[in-house]
Amino acid sequence: MPKSRAKSRKSKSAPASAAAPTRRNVLKLAGGGVIAATGAAGAGIWGVSSFRAYAAEHDLSRVGEGPVTIVQIHDPQCPTCTALQKQTRAALRDFDDCGITYLVADIKTPEGAAFARRYRVPHVTLLLFDGDGELHQTVQGLQQASQLAQVFAAHKAAVA
Template sequence: MKQTRKTRQAAARQKKSQPSGAAQPSRRNVLKLLRSGAIGGVVVAGGGYFARGSFQAHAAEHDLSRLGQGKPVVVQIHDPQCPTCTSLQRETRKALKGFGECDIVYLVADIMTEKGAAFAAKYGVPHVTLLLFDGEGDLQQTLKGMRQRDELQQVFTSHHAAST
């Protein structure tokens, strides 16, 4: 049988549309891909969960409306760009670890925000300052400058005893 030009072209087109020995993914490769995707999903979800918790803690720490709600409060006047402020924050957090979360509330008045700057101006204090309030929200003590954990623990212990 003699092939015409049209039948040869049709046969060539059909041959091109068929896979030419392309490797099909093996079951093992598909399972590896699924495993990697599952691990990646868990990592992303875990990171999101951590970020959410971290954001909530950060937001609660900057909520100055928590002042005067029945618990003694330590408010740090803080500039996030100041290395001394960051050191004071680290030492304050270490000193507060000995107290329960319900014993003393730690808040941050960030002077780079409008509310934080207004709070610092209200009490006439610069950054690198800790303000200690009683449960009613009355200022009891002002600590200006850098302090170490041991000194802060003593101050917080006496402040807690006097405020309860």
């Protein structure tokens, strides 16, 4: 009987795959770690880039620093403001690298609210400035991209 008990103990031992990691398993884990690290680095770079673009677009001190500037008075919780922002960006695609700066005065921030008060305008408004920071035109309400493109072209021609 003692021999049968010894055999049963051997059959209950741990499987060979759990005893020691194989080279293949280590390489799989290392590959997964590299992929995860690459994904995290990419997300970090995208996040920094997005933040920089957001900060530049909301830097209202850029009004009057040379190029023609369009400032949207914007409430981020307003669907009409968001629609105007989408239409404005679509209209500005025709003006790539043509010396038009697009900025956003977010009325939920102290700077954006002060900017809107200074020009006495509500949200859902675009303010068109010349290169010296002088206000030339105010566009209120939701407009289509084609209409805005015409307004931007006329403004650029008038102040050039």
